[in-house]
Amino acid sequence: MTINLSGIGIDYGAILPELVVAGTAIVVLFLELFVPPDRRRWLAAVTVVGLLGALVATISLWGQNRSAFGDTVIADSLAAFFNVLLILITIATVAISPRYLEALDLDYGEYYILILGATAGMMLLAAATSLMTIFLGIELLSISLYVLSGFARTALRSQESALKYLLLGGFATGFLLYGMALIYGATGSTTLRGIAAFTTAASSNAGGNVLLLLGIGFLSVGLAFKASAAPFHMWTPDVYEGAPSIVTTFMSVATKSAAFAAIGRVFIATFPSISSRWYFPLALIAIFSLFIGNLVAITQDNLKRMLAYSGIAQAGYILLGVLPGTAQGFSATLFYVAAYSLMNFGAFAVVTAVAAGGEQTAELSHWRGLFYRRPFLATVMTIFMLSLAGIPPTVGFFAKLFVFQALVSAQIWAPLIVAVIMTIVSFYYYLRVVVIMLAAPDEAVVEKRRLGIPTSTVLGAAALATLVLGIFPAVVLDWATRAASLHF
Amino acid sequence: MSWYTLPGSVPWLTLSLVIPLAGALLVALTPGEVRRVVKQLGVLSAVITLVLVLAIIGGFQHGVGNLHLQFEETLRWIPSAGISYHLGVDGLSLFLLGLNALLFLIAIVIVDPLIPRLKQFILLLLILEAATAGILLSLDLVLFYVFWEAMLVPLYFLIGVWGEGQRVYAAFKFLIYTVIGSFAMLVAILAVTAINFSQTGQLSFDWTVLVQHPAAGIWHLPAGLGTIGIQQLLFIGFGLAFAIKMPIFPLHTWLPPAYTSSPIPVVIVFAGLVSKLGAYGFLRFNLALFPDAAHSLGGLLAVLATIGILYGAFMALVQTDLKRLVAYASMSHLGFIGLGIFAGNLLGIEGALIQMINHGVIIAALFLIVGMIERRAGTRDRGELRGLAATAPLFAALFLVVSLAALGLPGLNGFVGEFLIMLGAWASFIPMAVGAGIGVILAAWYVLRFYQGTTQEVPPQPATFGELRTADVGVLAPLLALMVLIGVTPAFFPAAVDATVKALPVLLR
Numbered sequence: 001m002t003i004n005l006s007g008i009g010i011d012y013g014a015i016l017p018e019l020v021v022a023g024t025a026i027v028v029l030f031l032e033l034f035v036p037p038d039r040r041r042w043l044a045a046v047t048v049v050g051l052l053g054a055l056v057a058t059i060s061l062w063g064q065n066r067s068a069f070g071d072t073v074i075a076d077s078l079a080a081f082f083n084v085l086l087i088l089i090t091i092a093t094v095a096i097s098p099r100y101l102e103a104l105d106l107d108y109g110e111y112y113i114l115i116l117g118a119t120a121g122m123m124l125l126a127a128a129t130s131l132m133t134i135f136l137g138i139e140l141l142s143i144s145l146y147v148l149s150g151f152a153r154t155a156l157r158s159q160e161s162a163l164k165y166l167l168l169g170g171f172a173t174g175f176l177l178y179g180m181a182l183i184y185g186a187t188g189s190t191t192l193r194g195i196a197a198f199t200t201a202a203s204s205n206a207g208g209n210v211l212l213l214l215g216i217g218f219l220s221v222g223l224a225f226k227a228s229a230a231p232f233h234m235w236t237p238d239v240y241e242g243a244p245s246i247v248t249t250f251m252s253v254a255t256k257s258a259a260f261a262a263i264g265r266v267f268i269a270t271f272p273s274i275s276s277r278w279y280f281p282l283a284l285i286a287i288f289s290l291f292i293g294n295l296v297a298i299t300q301d302n303l304k305r306m307l308a309y310s311g312i313a314q315a316g317y318i319l320l321g322v323l324p325g326t327a328q329g330f331s332a333t334l335f336y337v338a339a340y341s342l343m344n345f346g347a348f349a350v351v352t353a354v355a356a357g358g359e360q361t362a363e364l365s366h367w368r369g370l371f372y373r374r375p376f377l378a379t380v381m382t383i384f385m386l387s388l389a390g391i392p393p394t395v396g397f398f399a400k401l402f403v404f405q406a407l408v409s410a411q412i413w414a415p416l417i418v419a420v421i422m423t424i425v426s427f428y429y430y431l432r433v434v435v436i437m438l439a440a441p442d443e444a445v446v447e448k449r450r451l452g453i454p455t456s457t458v459l460g461a462a463a464l465a466t467l468v469l470g471i472f473p474a475v476v477l478d479w480a481t482r483a484a485s486l487h488f
Numbered sequence: 489m490s491w492y493t494l495p496g497s498v499p500w501l502t503l504s505l506v507i508p509l510a511g512a513l514l515v516a517l518t519p520g521e522v523r524r525v526v527k528q529l530g531v532l533s534a535v536i537t538l539v540l541v542l543a544i545i546g547g548f549q550h551g552v553g554n555l556h557l558q559f560e561e562t563l564r565w566i567p568s569a570g571i572s573y574h575l576g577v578d579g580l581s582l583f584l585l586g587l588n589a590l591l592f593l594i595a596i597v598i599v600d601p602l603i604p605r606l607k608q609f610i611l612l613l614l615i616l617e618a619a620t621a622g623i624l625l626s627l628d629l630v631l632f633y634v635f636w637e638a639m640l641v642p643l644y645f646l647i648g649v650w651g652e653g654q655r656v657y658a659a660f661k662f663l664i665y666t667v668i669g670s671f672a673m674l675v676a677i678l679a680v681t682a683i684n685f686s687q688t689g690q691l692s693f694d695w696t697v698l699v700q701h702p703a704a705g706i707w708h709l710p711a712g713l714g715t716i717g718i719q720q721l722l723f724i725g726f727g728l729a730f731a732i733k734m735p736i737f738p739l740h741t742w743l744p745p746a747y748t749s750s751p752i753p754v755v756i757v758f759a760g761l762v763s764k765l766g767a768y769g770f771l772r773f774n775l776a777l778f779p780d781a782a783h784s785l786g787g788l789l790a791v792l793a794t795i796g797i798l799y800g801a802f803m804a805l806v807q808t809d810l811k812r813l814v815a816y817a818s819m820s821h822l823g824f825i826g827l828g829i830f831a832g833n834l835l836g837i838e839g840a841l842i843q844m845i846n847h848g849v850i851i852a853a854l855f856l857i858v859g860m861i862e863r864r865a866g867t868r869d870r871g872e873l874r875g876l877a878a879t880a881p882l883f884a885a886l887f888l889v890v891s892l893a894a895l896g897l898p899g900l901n902g903f904v905g906e907f908l909i910m911l912g913a914w915a916s917f918i919p920m921a922v923g924a925g926i927g928v929i930l931a932a933w934y935v936l937r938f939y940q941g942t943t944q945e946v947p948p949q950p951a952t953f954g955e956l957r958t959a960d961v962g963v964l965a966p967l968l969a970l971m972v973l974i975g976v977t978p979a980f981f982p983a984a985v986d987a988t989v990k991a992l993p994v995l996l997r
Binding site for chain 1: 565566567568569630633634637638640641644645648649656660663664667668671672674675678679681682685
């Protein structure tokens, strides 16, 4: 249908947002040669301008359903949803970066190029409708993040983090590619449209096709690795802890969001006819994530590790929305992804801001009495923790509510009960952070460290959005519903 | 019983939620150093809220409105999920709303302006007031749940930061208990809506919709473990949240540490009001949405409530810490309320509704008195206190009135509720009525020992216990007035709530 006269459907307009981001990366690459080291903040400014351009490009594609390059990418409302989300995350990350990088003496121009490269990869992943473009997107984002994890070159933990991520990530990519090969072998197509046509055809007996099911299994391993869902989460705590805080902030929310875009496209849009086959393994991954994430988070004394396990648990909740295979469930997933991005970004950004203030470690004991030393940071951190726990009136509450509602409507009880019990468990470690910040300090001195306008603006806006969307969630929910409905 | 009609174009109920929040915002914007202004802003918002709520109570018309609900407000909130902003007030919530406004005013008035971080304390109290009022006014189940959970956060911080003794432990235990109940309720809320959707095709969390189609059917347990009624299952889901909040024996273990650790202003609203929200939840949701289950499970809960009466009374007898004594007395009295509710008849439920107001008034007054004793004598150990009446006769006299109301003397308010509840219990479960009767005798024992032990005999020399000041009398006066007023006009409250209670589905079965 979109195959145009040239045969393979070259349509640069459909991937304009991705092109703008990639183009900005190249511009920054050249600018970096000419900008003197003490003016590197200009690179951040150029990056933000480029990202705003990509946002405009996304809006210009609003409401379209434009498939291009021989059905390998699409500009639809799902892609637009993730584009907006990812661009906003990246802008917020770049805005708080210079201060942190300068404080840790990591202020190199390559940082912005790599961040832009990762973002382009994530956006491509969200728009991908072919196994080839899914792979392209994942590799682009992964390679950028491998380098970023080791960006603090002189810190041993950072190097360890990068190497671990690279090795395990390489394994996951192997699984992913093998799965893709098997799926291609079984269905004879690499585009999701072609694969869907094969599986829904009555004659194909897709549910009994071992080659196809094996392929889907391997593909799930690769995607679950990127979403850091258990039991493919082993890398997460070490990488999150070792990588520079600002990189952790970025990858913990952006990578996970992009991975769920692909999971939605693959499972819900491509394999709906064999949902009974993938339901059980996916439910198992969700339950594993909820158990491991929430239970291990309790024992963590390092905030970055605790947030890593909390992120694994949150991946479990997000995955729950995929299980029913319905529009209602997937829109709950999308809402949760947006909410998660907001609150988890906020939580890690506070860790980053504290680290930029000179506290090199994220050990929880160092956060004792933060309310009395740095009231603003402690207050916004409290809001993010309450939201991650799912206490109203925060956006995290409605995220959980909508997912649970979808599960109840689909009468999926066992994962729901696990999720509810684990949510109660999660209250313990989220609120422990608040209690520690409230504990009487050794000396009650209000530190007059300045956060800087960009950091305080980003943190304030994130906290405010967490509360406002916790009172008026309908805006984002309707948007998520529209983005989710295209597949059905 | 309406004396006047309030103009319908004003969102009265929303106003009663917004005023405390606006007060909280003003307090937040005031610099914390000007303590007097901060406190006066808090008192002012609480006074305006009380006046507004009294106007609503005066304008409430007996037996009018859809399902006897009045001042209803409905706004679209999250239409695609069937969630709306729906407020309304009826006989179940009307007087509790008044109690809410009164107790928060008293709590804010007695806050010591010299406590650390006064600004945040007042701020959290005002937010808590809005949340508890929201619980009483919500007619949408999700909205109710939002307020129910939102209530937790300020309470948690009020105990955990400003409390005494093992405050962090107490706050945490309270939180974990409450959250377990809340999530059971959340699943039940989602399930009751999903069932209603499958039965009627209407996706709605609205109480007025759900109350007209009680869920039916049975649930087949997996692996041939038998069946359980869906109503019973949902009843347990909601009931767990409310039973923990009340609390009903054996879910009470969070209560003694939480009450004992709370500062006096917090414990007044905590014991006086928040505990009643559990009872209110039983009436509003369990008895209205699941009438069949209320009949089949009511007997069991009545037994637990009676155990609670006796357990609380015996525990109150052996306490030496006055705050703990009153905490257990509160639990014992709440058992009466539970017994009245689960008796499942008109007398019992009306008695429970009156007793909810009475309990709030009496327990708040008792905790106020404990606070006054502690501030003047420097201790609240029963063994170290005696002869307070020698230097403070007025204090002793007012204390006596409160004590007599607490033990249920006819002519004061405690008697009215307890008598109706026992009549109701007698009609349904005679052994429970007998047990409750024993509870009344025990109440006389521990209350009189509390009173006599502290106020009578020769005081230790030199007697330094100070007499009440005007401000102290002013704080106690509205509570004492209510004790006498309800005691001498016992027919006033039943008449106001009659229409609502008679329409409760549990009484129609």
